[in-house]
Each structure stands twice: as C-alpha cells, then as structure tokens.
Amino acid sequence: MRIIILLLITFSSLSANSQSRICDSVNLKDGTRHFVMYLPASIKRNAPLLFVTHGYGSRPNWPKSLSKAADKYGFAICAPQGYKAPNGRAGWNVGYPAQKGWKQNDAKSLCKLAHIVQRRYHLSRKNTFFTGMSNGGDISYLLAYTNQKTFRAFFSVAGLTLSWIPDMLKMKRPVPFAEVHGTADHTSEWAGDPHNKGGWGAYLSVENAINRIVKVNRCSSKDSIEMSSLLGGKGHKIIKYRYHGGRQGTEVWLYRVIGAPHCWHDKDLDIGEEEWKFFSKYLRK
Numbered sequence: 001m002r003i004i005i006l007l008l009i010t011f012s013s014l015s016a017n018s019q020s021r022i023c024d025s026v027n028l029k030d031g032t033r034h035f036v037m038y039l040p041a042s043i044k045r046n047a048p049l050l051f052v053t054h055g056y057g058s059r060p061n062w063p064k065s066l067s068k069a070a071d072k073y074g075f076a077i078c079a080p081q082g083y084k085a086p087n088g089r090a091g092w093n094v095g096y097p098a099q100k101g102w103k104q105n106d107a108k109s110l111c112k113l114a115h116i117v118q119r120r121y122h123l124s125r126k127n128t129f130f131t132g133m134s135n136g137g138d139i140s141y142l143l144a145y146t147n148q149k150t151f152r153a154f155f156s157v158a159g160l161t162l163s164w165i166p167d168m169l170k171m172k173r174p175v176p177f178a179e180v181h182g183t184a185d186h187t188s189e190w191a192g193d194p195h196n197k198g199g200w201g202a203y204l205s206v207e208n209a210i211n212r213i214v215k216v217n218r219c220s221s222k223d224s225i226e227m228s229s230l231l232g233g234k235g236h237k238i239i240k241y242r243y244h245g246g247r248q249g250t251e252v253w254l255y256r257v258i259g260a261p262h263c264w265h266d267k268d269l270d271i272g273e274e275e276w277k278f279f280s281k282y283l284r285k
Contacts, residue, residue, distance in 0.1 A: 019071070026116050030109050031083060036060040037121065038077035040070050048075035048127040048283065050275075051114060051151065053136030054082065056091040063264050066131075069272030073280070075127075078117050080110065082135075092132075092139035095162050096201050107143050111150040126284040131155040131275055133264050134188065137179070138162070141209065144177055145169040153177070153282045155275045158262050160188040161209035163202040174217040174246055178253035178278050180269065181206045182236070182260030206254070210243075214252045220245035227255075229268040236260045236268050253278060 022037040050070070052062045060079035070077055082091040085102050093104040118125050130151040132140050137159020144154050145165050153176035183190045189198065192205030204212075222243050229235025236257050243252040255274075257265050264271060 024120075026113065026120075028109060028112060030104060033080055033083075033109065033113055035078055035080040035113065035117070037117070038067060038070060038079075039121070040074060040076075042071070042074050043076060044074060045122045046124045048073075048129065048279070049114070049118060049121075049123040050075055050077050050279070051110065051128070051130045051132075052077055052079045053092060053110075053130075053132030053139055054079065055134035055136055056096075057089040058082075058135075059090065063266040063271050065266055065270050065272030066275065067272070069276045073276050075276070076121060076123050078114075080113055082106070091135045092142075094135065094138040094142050095164055097196070097199065106139060107146050107148065110139070110143065111148050114150050127152060127282075129153050129155070129279045129282075131157065132159065133157040134159065134262065137188075140177075141165060142169075144175045144213070145171050147172050152284070153279055155278055156180070157264055157271070158182065158185055158188050160192075160200070160203045160206075161212075162200075163194065163204060166204070166212055171213070171216045174248050174250040175213060176217075176250045176252070176278070176282050177210075177213045178255075178275075179206060179210055180255040180257065180265050180271070180274075182257045182262065182265065184259050185262040187262040210252060210254045214243045214246075217243070217246035217250040217252060219243035219250070219252060227269070230270065231267060238268060249281075251278075251281065 019041050020039040025032055025034045084090045085099050087098050092106045093099050093102055114128055137156035140154045140156040141161040155178045157180045190206050194202050196202045224241045227238040236259050239256045241254040
C-alpha cells in the first residue's frame with residue numbers, strides 16, 4: 001500500500017491505484033483551519049464525505065477501521081484540527097468552563113469548512129456525515145441542535161450533551177443520531193454530571209441525551225440486541241438499542257458498552273462498519 005502525503009492536491013490528479021492522505025488548510029474568517037483528508041484509491045467524483053473530529057487537546061486521528069470502511073464503501077474522510085482555546089488546549093468550543101469567554105463558533109466554522117472541502121475535492125454536498133470522539137462527540141450534539149443542513153447524520157463516540165445546549169437551543173427537525181458509550185467512562189460519565197463535579201460543566205446522562213433526540217424524531221419503536229465483542233469473551237458486553245419509525249425515516253442508535261472506559265471502542269466494535277451501516281441509511285442520490 002502506497003501512502004502519498006501532499007500539501008494540496010486536486011481530485012483529478014489522484015492515482016487510480018493509490019490511496020492519499022493529504023494535509024491541507026484553508027483560511028477562514030476565524031483563522032487558518034488545518035485538516036487531514038483520506039481519499040481511497042477507488043474514490044469517485046461526488047462521493048460521500050465523513051467528517052471526524054478529535055478529542056480535547058488532541059489532533060486529527062481516527063480508528064483504522066474507518067479507513068478500511070472508506071476503502072470498502074468509497075467515501076472520503078476529513079479530519080480537521082481544532083483551534084487552541086485561551087487555555088492552550090486544542091478542541092471544539094462546546095461551552096466547557098475552561099472555554100469560558102472564548103468566542104469561537106465551531107459549529108458554524110465546521111459547516112463552512114465542509115462546504116469548502118466538498119468543492120475542493122468534488123465530494124457530495126448531499127451526503128456529508130459527521131462523527132467524533134469525546135470532545136469531538138460533544139460537538140456532534142451541539143451541531144445536531146443548531147438545525148444546520150450541512151451534515152446528514154451524526155455518530156458520536158464517548159460524547160456528551162452539556163445541559164445548556166437543550167436549555168438554550170431547540171432541535172426543530174428530525175436528526176439521525178447514534179452514540180457509542182462505555183458505562184465505565186469516567187471522563188464522560190454514562191450517568192451524566194448535573195452538578196459539574198468533574199469540571200466539564202453540567203451535562204446530561206447518556207440515556208437522557210439520546211431520549212431527547214428520540215422524542216424530537218418521534219421514533220415509534222424500539223428494539224435491542226446483544227452484540228459480540230471483537231475480543232470474544234475477553235471483551236465487553238455490548239447492547240445496541242435501535243429507535244426507529246421516526247419522522248422522515250430517522251433512527252437513533254445507542255450502543256451501551258458495559259464496563260468499557262473512555263475510548264473509541266474500536267477493540268470491541270468494528271467502528272468503521274457500524275458507522276457506515278448507520279450513515280448509508282441516509283444516502284441521497
């Protein structure tokens with residue numbers, strides 16, 4: 001497998017037998033946004049696009065299974081770098097106490113970046129999706145509540161919904177949404193943190209956060225299955241809840257990974273396959 005790292009590249013110059021991992025940047029009103037693109041060898045014009053946002057204080061990254069899924073199903077990946085807050089930590093402004101006074105509007109900025117990436121790499125405006133882990137999952141919830149029309153569906157991993165979001169923003173239309181979360185996550189607690197004991201700000205329990213989206217989507221049915229870990233008996237027990245029958249065909253999925261910590265959960269789940277199984281339900285022609 002040959003990896004080509006470039007600064008700038010046009011879609012038409014991609015080799016038919018190579019994958020491309022591209023470091024790119026764009027000047028926006030709020031600063032220079034750096035991002036990493038992953039383009040499979042089989043990528044076609046107007047292919048789907050998946051945004052992947054990193055955790056707090058981190059940099060662009062994603063599980064190998066997402067790259068494998070991109071190769072298999074023919075979608076592009078864009079992983080932007082978060083700006084540094086006044087405290088020096090790079091991430092996405094969702095209103096943590098440590099981000100107090102920071103005027104950065106990442107929800108708006110990420111939508112703008114998506115439009116530029118769609119044009120620059122000749123990718124689909126109709127089929128752009130969003131995933132992220134930890135702070136990257138938190139911004140998924142915030143974006144869903146802003147009623148934006150850039151991202152078709154969201155898949156959060158170890159994300160949380162800060163209490164101010166549903167208190168101050170009203171989700172007006174159905175949004176396909178999925179969450180994978182460990183019950184032993186001590187960074188983004190499964191039970192929530194209504195009194196801000198952890199310092200991230202008050203936030204909802206995972207079940208409360210998901211049920212609010214289920215209610216907006218008006219999902220009429222629920223089923224659950226127990227899934228096997230990729231590690232077999234050495235892995236964590238996984239229960240997947242599927243809420244369906246929602247407006248405009250929307251569904252909400254919740255993966256409860258029992259006893260698992262704060263992570264991508266890619267040791268227990270094929271995250272790439274699970275995400276594309278969800279996103280592909282919302283592909284538009």
